[in-house]
Amino acid sequence: MSRLTPNTVVEPAWIHVVAAVIWDSDDRILLARRPSHKHQGDRWEFPGGKVEQGEVAQVALARELAEELGLLTMPEAFYPFIQVRHCYTDKAIFLDVWSVRDFKGKPCGLEGQEVQWFAVSALTDLVFPEANLPILDKLKTVAQASKSGIS
Numbered sequence: 001m002s003r004l005t006p007n008t009v010v011e012p013a014w015i016h017v018v019a020a021v022i023w024d025s026d027d028r029i030l031l032a033r034r035p036s037h038k039h040q041g042d043r044w045e046f047p048g049g050k051v052e053q054g055e056v057a058q059v060a061l062a063r064e065l066a067e068e069l070g071l072l073t074m075p076e077a078f079y080p081f082i083q084v085r086h087c088y089t090d091k092a093i094f095l096d097v098w099s100v101r102d103f104k105g106k107p108c109g110l111e112g113q114e115v116q117w118f119a120v121s122a123l124t125d126l127v128f129p130e131a132n133l134p135i136l137d138k139l140k141t142v143a144q145a146s147k148s149g150i151s
Contacts, residue, residue, distance in 0.1 A: 014085070014094040018061040019048035021081050021135065022071075022100045022107070027146075028117040029139070030107055031126070032068070039091070040129040046097065047107075047115075057096045065103070068111055072104040082138050086131035093131050 022030040031044045049064035051057055058075030065071040078098040086093050109115045118126070120143040123136055 014092050016051040016057070016094050016096065017048060018051055018057050018064060019046040019095055019097045019132075019135070020061055020065060020078075020100045021046055021097060021139065022065075022103065024117055026117075028119055029123065030069075030115060030117055031123075032109065033114040033116075034129075035111075035113060039088075042127075043129050044126045045129060045132060046135060048097075051096070058098065061098055061100075065100070068109070068113070069107040069115065070105050070110055071107055073100060074102065077102040082135055084131055084134045088130070095131050095135075097135055 020030075024030070030047065032047045034041050034043050034045055036042050047065060047069055048061055049068065051060040055063075056075075058078050061078060062073045062075045065073050078100055081097040081099045083097065084093075084095040086095065107115050120139050123139065128136065
């Protein structure tokens with residue numbers, strides 16, 4: 001029988017979450033504001049949601065974007081952006097983030113959430129869940145490289 005001691009490290013049960021960095025033709029990013037009553041409420045986030053058991057990440061993301069925003073997307077058109085592991089005090093998140101430029105439809109908050117397009121430079125003025133901070137850092141790097149002509 002195993003026993004926990006003060007030095008025992010318990011591996012958290014990671015919650016697999018997919019998210020999208022959705023770009024419009026003006027290189028703005030689509031964000032959604034989390035409802036007040038939810039974990040990390042009133043903070044801006046990259047749209048997405050939990051991966052269901054047995055579901056492939058890209059398929060989960062396409063499903064979430066349709067359910068939450070009314071966007072039609074093709075999973076094969078998603079590009080890996082970043083993967084983030086973050087432990088909150090109450091849960092551990094594995095965030096699988098994809099870049100999405102090809103979609104059909106006008107995004108709207110089908111679950112009552114506010115959605116809005118933002119220039120990358122405006123993201124620093126917003127409040128995000130801590131797990132999203134590495135995404136913001138990468139977006140800044142991508143924006144700086146784009147301004148420098150580096151691709």
